[in-house]
Amino acid sequence: KAGVTQTPRYLIKTRGQQVTLSCSPISGHRSVSWYQQTPGQGLQFLFEYFSETQRNKGNFPGRFSGRQFSNSRSEMNVSTLELGDSALYLCASSLGRGGYGYTFGSGTRLTVV
Amino acid sequence: SQELEQSPQSLIVQEGKNLTINCTSSKTLYGLYWYKQKYGEGLIFLMMLQKGGEEKSHEKITAKLDEKKQQSSLHITASQPSHAGIYLCGADKDGGSQGNLIFGKGTKLSVKP
Numbered sequence: 001k002a003g004v005t006q007t008p009r010y011l012i013k014t015r016g017q018q019v020t021l022s023c024s025p026i027s028g029h030r031s032v033s034w035y036q037q038t039p040g041q042g043l044q045f046l047f048e049y050f051s052e053t054q055r056n057k058g059n060f061p062g063r064f065s066g067r068q069f070s071n072s073r074s075e076m077n078v079s080t081l082e083l084g085d086s087a088l089y090l091c092a093s094s095l096g097r098g099g100y101g102y103t104f105g106s107g108t109r110l111t112v113v
Numbered sequence: 114s115q116e117l118e119q120s121p122q123s124l125i126v127q128e129g130k131n132l133t134i135n136c137t138s139s140k141t142l143y144g145l146y147w148y149k150q151k152y153g154e155g156l157i158f159l160m161m162l163q164k165g166g167e168e169k170s171h172e173k174i175t176a177k178l179d180e181k182k183q184q185s186s187l188h189i190t191a192s193q194p195s196h197a198g199i200y201l202c203g204a205d206k207d208g209g210s211q212g213n214l215i216f217g218k219g220t221k222l223s224v225k226p
Contacts, residue, residue: 006155033213043201043216056212090155097212102146102203106155 002027004093004105012111018079021108025072025093032074033102034066037088046089049074050096081112115140117202119217126192127225134187134220136202142182144205146214149198156201159187189222197224 034046045058049068066076092102148156162178203214
């Protein structure tokens with residue numbers, strides 16, 4: 001079966017712009033979570049969506065937002081980009097919480113210049 | 114809050130040698146995941162452990178969760194260049210109730226031919 005698909009794979013944006021990243025989970029998975037990975041901070045949780053509802057949010061500013069559609073596909077948006085937002089953004093899909101396992105996509109590499 | 118500490122941070126081994134990576138939690142582990150990551154790419158799922166004393170193997174990789182469920186180890190037997198990468202341990206935050214994982218900082222493995 002198809003894995004988790006993230007698009008685009010690479011992005012270069014200018015400070016102040018906004019960006020939208022997309023994640024299509026494994027068929028049947030209703031939970032999608034997003035992570036930011038940087039060399040300094042490692043992997044940090046952004047937010048989790050389940051059945052179109054945000055159930056949990058990490059400690060990131062309001063510039064980071066997301067949504068989930070009825071087909072479980074999810075998007076995350078970052079507005080007013082800062083240089084520090086340059087990172088690998090990963091999404092993971094799961095059947096649900098606790099013990100179902102998480103499958104990650106290949107990530108979107110965002111570079112802010 | 115729960116933290117995961119991985120050791121060592123990096124490891125260089127000669128091809129054919131065995132090695133062990135450790136992951137220690139500040140709280141009881143309810144779901145412990147091991148992933149492998151090639152630089153700049155997504156996380157590849159290796160194994161998930163849930164029960165104290167549980168041990169799982171896949172090809173030449175074995176992972177264990179200790180009885181007290183606060184430490185896990187990943188052991189690679191007869192290492193090969195294909196084993197090179199970054200190994201990350203992740204744990205269900207708050208027993209899986211939060212829908213996200215927390216991660217260690219990773220162990221970078223290099224295998225010399």
